[in-house]
Amino acid sequence: MADPKDASTRYLPLYKAVDGGDLEATKKFLDQHPDALCSSLSTDGDTALHIAVLAGHVDIVEELVGRISALELAVKQKYGSTALNFAAIGGVTEIAELLVEKNRKLLEIPNDHEQIPLVVAALYGHRDLVQYLYLKTPIEELDPTSKNHGAILLTACIMDEFYIALDLVQRYPLLAIAEDTDKDTALHILAQKPSAFPSIHLDPQKASLIASGDIEMPHEGPPHRRSFTKRVLHRISEAFWKGLKLCVPGFTSIYELKLTHLQARELLTCICREVPNLEDEIKLEAVLRKALFEAVKQGIVEFVTEIMKHYPEVVWFYDDKDRNIFFVATAERQEKIFSLIYKMGAKKNSLATHWDKDFNNMLHQAAFLAPSSRLDRVSGAALQMQRELQWFKILTSRYREEDFLQTVPTKLMVGLSMMFFSLATMMITFGVALFIVLRDRIAWVSFPIILLASLPVTLFALLQFPLLVEIFISTYGPGIFDKPKKNLCPSGSTRSSTRCFR
Template sequence: MDYDDTTSIHNLPIYKAAINNDWDTVENTFNIYPDKLDAKITYWWERPLHIAIGTNSSHQFVNKIIEKIVDTDVQKLRAKSWWGNTALHYAAKVGNTAGARLLVSKDPGIAQISNRDGHTALKLAAWYGREDTLKYLLEVTKDEPGEDGTSPYTGVSGADLVTLTLTSSFCDVALFLVKKYPNLVAQKDRNGQTALEVLATKPHVFPSGSQLQYFQHLIYSWIPVNLENASDYPLRSLIFSLILLVAPCTKNLYNMKLKHLQTLKLVERMCLIVIEKGSHNIAWDILGTAVSTAVKFGIYELIKVCVETYPDIVWYEDGGFYLFIAAIRYRQEKVFNLAYRMTGHKVFAATANSNQDNPLHIAARLSPLPRLKTVSGAALQMQRELQWFKEVEKHVEPMYKEALNKDLKTPRMVFTEEHKDLLDEGETWMKDTSSSSTVVGALVVTMAFAAAFTVPGGNDSAGLPLFLEDGIFLLFIVSDAIALFASTTSVLMFLAILTSRYAEEDFFYALPKRMMIALVSLFLSLAATMIAFSATLALVLQDEISWIAAPVILFASVPVTLFAMLQFPLLVELVYSTYGPSIFLNI
């Protein structure tokens, strides 16, 4: 590198002024030494304009120095760092749209300049996810050869631009590019990927990748975005406007739905462009790689469009796995359901993988860790694995159930071997939970039993409770009875869990059912105990401290609420996983 190592020190005041937006300090220096306007002030040949515009805060300094440079020689705006970056490249990196506008207004051709890597400022804006700057540079960067002789919108550079916008989740920009430059769909970027393949790695820009609560989903479904096909748009628009006034946060749902629709339109447009090429090889390459990638991320919307566009793509092979088999391998139930409904006569095609595994062998293997962790707790994870195995077992050819793979193992043998550790973890979790809960249940049993014979206020000479005629006493008796019966039930169920054989099949239904009953019973016993305690205080102190009831009830609800908050999510998951609708939609 041709560089004087004293330059950085000598120009340190200029560097500091550029960073601190301090034009006044160096204005006189530039007047006396105009050559310093584009001097190399850092080891990497960066100029004062590079430093200032790269801060995205020294706006006055940028405005002043650009005026000075234009008055002397406008070509100095194109001064490059050692890596070939102009000031516009720096503006694109940091999202300095104001600086970019000013530069292009003075020198429109600067937008066409590439650095040593062949990157224009437009590409860097996409690379660093600077949406506003990217959209502006799209307006001013022309479809014509730059210094390197290529257009930013063709070949690898153009493919890079599309894939980088998708990496930054700017699906509206990608849709604009694909509409204007359809040939980019078939081009591969510097990593050898097509735009559709990169899109297949972005589940969050599709509806299936967005986790919405019930009410969020309800609002999402009503948000008017698709104006072309929504006949009830005026009504929906009015309702959404009212909702937006009450809850401004719903704007995020609107933006989410808009992005989802743009993404789906983008997929449809790209698939259509691929088919219009009229080449099986092109369709096979572009749609096949996208589908095989989308399976791993569970993006069934993209797969659906690709298969509907070119049905033969279900036979695309990725490492010996066809579409349906890959859905089993990666435990993507939505893709599994989609593939079965669309291509039911093909789904269990023989595989050609090195282990000679049939579909049931593949279902018997342990899920990929990311998919396994979508279910909380080893016990429920084991249950989900069994659900997958049994579902695939229902549909395979009978001979597959006892078929041997390369290692001479049947699917059931593979399942047992692969899930040995998970089975142990599930057993440990169940036993630990049951052991600790049994202690609590036993304490409640003891207290409830004792309270039944030491009623508040005591007994009269005939042995009858003194508060027998009081309505609060009836509440005490009922709640104490419920606490006793519920806690006894919970203890028995936890003991049943502790003494279980912990076979694989037990995790499918028996153990989750016992855990549900035990948790519900324990919750009821705790709630009933708190009610009984509150009723006792109210009876004993009602004549002396009449206002005691309200605070006692308030404080008594605290432990019950805490228990519900801590255990309710687990209970819901247990109920939904065991008794809820099948993840396979009863295909």
């Protein structure tokens, strides 16, 4: 057997030619030294094909694949990777196609970490390659009853490819409760993906666009199984979205975002239906608790409500500090999660008066300083104080605490408005004075005067108007909590209703 070091020295010109993308030099060397085709060119056992694939040279890979047999394509290097494993790392779909067309068995060969090429591509985040390999890989490779490939692929796809994740769970429901190599479940990974849900980080304009219309969801079944009305509505909806994508710039991203929201919601529903199949009650509670409190910290209200719909008892779950979900929502300043307490009925009294491991109640949680990530979402110290007061914050200031709810913001709005009015009138006065003095000497002086006078006024309006709107909404708007309004007259007998109107 030849010494690898001696072979790597002897075939160094081939290594340089392949790695540098020199096709002609590669062909010339291989014509003169045919034995170098499948020989190791490095101390790691890389062949010419491994080097070309990792370097991403499609033309050289095509040349080498044409010279190599299907069996030789499956050769592994020192760390157990085939050329297709390397292609999955590099992410060049065209190279993967060349290899798979020559030998489909490469799709089933794992590396030393027991990861098949599809899983490797998903872990590296190569969307196009993942889609191609998912269609080509035998579906049996993803069966959770025999291998762990499906669980790793599912958790990886939740980060980027929801439609593949959804298809996986629908094909193999057991994947919903399977753990990957990091002991993470699909439910926990989904709880770490707030951007997949519409309640997170959406401005009102984009939210209204996403909420309008309907789009085609995968797995709705073939069109001929739907009723006539549904088919008509589907056609109208399809035409509506296609028209918007063509006519409105950037609308494709909004369409894809809406599709992601729908797929994430359906994936969550599928997982929640499957979780009860866990026979170990301790493990079931651990899976739910870990995902639930992560979703509360992220503020994903859709996730929490879906969990509560399937498992109402989760409101009595406590974290390692003996805090329920409403305590954590208060500490993390997640008002949408906290607002769910108003729908708890009589249970809210018990939930709200609980004490944690450090003998803190819910008011103490509100008194702690909010996380910086939540404070930074509000402009200015005054509005931050106002928001904290809505969480029962007591702050040291020359104003009374309740002044920050309306008095200080109102004064700030008046001050900004007066400042804008003062600046505008000052510039108008200055412009008129210059015009009167210079109009007889310079006939065209009016245009530059108007332009220069408008500049500071425009800049001030652009910089301060968003703050003025935010202050107004925060002060006189509906507030941060979605608390239901109480009826003046409780529903009951006619006598009580009559008494209310007297």
